[in-house]
Amino acid sequence: MKRAQSSASNVAVLVFLIAVFMALFVLLLPSEDRNELLNSNLDGDDDSSSETFLLTQSPGLLKPSSDDETIHKIDSVNLFLRDEPSVSDLATKLIVSRGVFSSNIRKLSFKAEDTENLEDINLFFTVEEGDGNIIITLNDVEVFVGQASGLQNIVLPKNLLQEVNTIKFEVSSPGINIFKSNEYTLRDVKVRQSFEIVNTKEKRRIVLSAAEKGNGKLNYRLFCNSAADISRLRIFLNGKELSDEVITCGSSEKEAEIDSNDLDEGENEFIFDIDKGDYLINDIELTVKSSEGGSINYKFAVSEDDFEDIKTRNKDVELDIQFSDDDEKKFVFEINNNEFTIDIKDNEYNQDNLGRFIEEGNNVFKITPQSEFNIDKLDLILK
The missing domain is CATH 2.60.120.260 (Galactose-binding domain-like)
Structure with missing residues (x-):
């Protein structure tokens, strides 16, 4: 009886030792192998x-x-590079004089408008009569000295301009002749400011659906707003040049073919660009083949x-x-x-x-x- 109990105890000890050994073996395995071993039975039904x-x-x-194509209407484009004048009437009649003991100096003021786009600025007047030299200053800087007659056109330096500007008119001294005075009579004194108005590039965006995967074409009408030299029109699609042509003043219908690889699902961007002139591009349509x-x-x-x-x-x-x-x-x-x-x-x-x-x-x-x-x-x- 004691032998049987001793044998059973030995078996229990052996089983315990085997269990401890297996636990240590599993713990000492690399983590990936240990996870694979432990989860192998759990994953049997994962499929x-x-x-x-x-x-x-x-x-x-x-x-x-x-049908099998979609037409997208695109807003008109107005591209231009043009000069626009702005004329300020300063005086209809102006008299300046100077003698030995007296002088009549006249000052006129005007505002400078958009100086960033200002191309040039000119002073115009007509001399009815005059003796001696007329002296003209802009913001205390001399811009003209000399005898003048008839219609005068004086270019004013742009770098002298301020927000509010003063033009001063005076005449030279008659010298030691105490009985004489120099005098100028001016009419229609004007300042003409010429601005370069620039809008040579515009963007237009359209969105294509997932079904619009075929080739396309861009149709438009080109109008010339004013007579000008030959110009160049370039059209870009998604950053790639689609068209580059020389255009002249007149009205014409245009068409540009578009490869399907140049069109993107979702947003697409057209850029219209000229180098000079004044043009209207309208009736713009993008036609794309679709399923x-x-x-x-x-x-x-x-x-x-x-x-x-x-x-x-x-x-x-x-x-x-x-x-x-x-x-x-x-x-x-x-x-x-x-x-x-x-x-x-x-x-x-x-x-x-x-x-x-x-x-x-x-x-x-x-x-x-x-x-x-x-x-x-x-x-x-x-x-």
């Missing part, structure tokens, strides 16, 4: 509960189309093992769509020509039990919008 994404897309903007009805198609493949899971109903297929807002949306989606018509007012849509429409190998998912909306994300999930 039936894991998810597989058969299709993941972010289509963006979808909108219906009545029928504005639909988009995606292909996806299903492996033999995944199809077996679907066929045996171990797994099914679910459609999840995330929209950018919760406004009303109408669309038709198809899986291998099996149609579903949807009319919802939500920011998401889910449809399960789609496995019965899935085929082994290649499959086609198609969505056709019947209203305009944005899809942020679209997933077909095997789960």
Whole structure:
């Protein structure tokens, strides 16, 4: 009896030692091997509960189309580089004189407007009669000294200009002749400021839907607002030069072909640029080839093992769509020509039990919008 008890105790000790040894062995294993060993039994049934994404897309903007092309209207563009004058009438009649014992000095003021775009500034007047030299200063800096007659055009230095400017008129002394005075009579004293008005470049942006993936063309009408020398018109699309041509004054219709690779899904930017002249570009239209009805198609493949899971109903297929807002949306989606018509007012849509429409190998998912909306994300999930 004692021998049996001793034998049982030995077995218990042996089992305990084996358990301790196994625990130490597991603890001393690298973490990756230890996790794999501990989770091997837990993961035995993972294949039936894991998810597989058969299709993941972010289509963006979808909108219906009545035919196989979409026309986008683009706002008119007015490009110009022109001079615009501004004339200030300072005096209709002005008399300045100087004698030995007296003088009649006249001061006139004017405002300088847009000095950054100011090209030049001129002082105009007509001399009716005059003796001696007339002296003209701008902001206390002499700009003209000498005899003058008839119509005068004096260029005023731009660097002397201030916000408010003073022009002073005076005449030279007659010298020691005490009985004589020098005098000038001026009429129609004016200041003419000429400004260069610049708007030689403008941008226009349009947004293309996911269905607009074909080639395009840009049509526009070009008008000349004023007679000018030959000019150069350049058009850029998304930073790439689309057109570069020499243009003359007149009215004409233009067209530029666009390769589909130069168009982006979503926002596209056109830049219109001239080097001189004054032109109006209007009736601008961008025509882009698109799929029928504005639909988009995606292909996806299903492996033999995944199809077996679907066929045996171990797994099914679910459609999840995330929209950018919760406004009303109408669309038709198809899986291998099996149609579903949807009319919802939500920011998401889910449809399960789609496995019965899935085929082994290649499959086609198609969505056709019947209203305009944005899809942020679209997933077909095997789960």
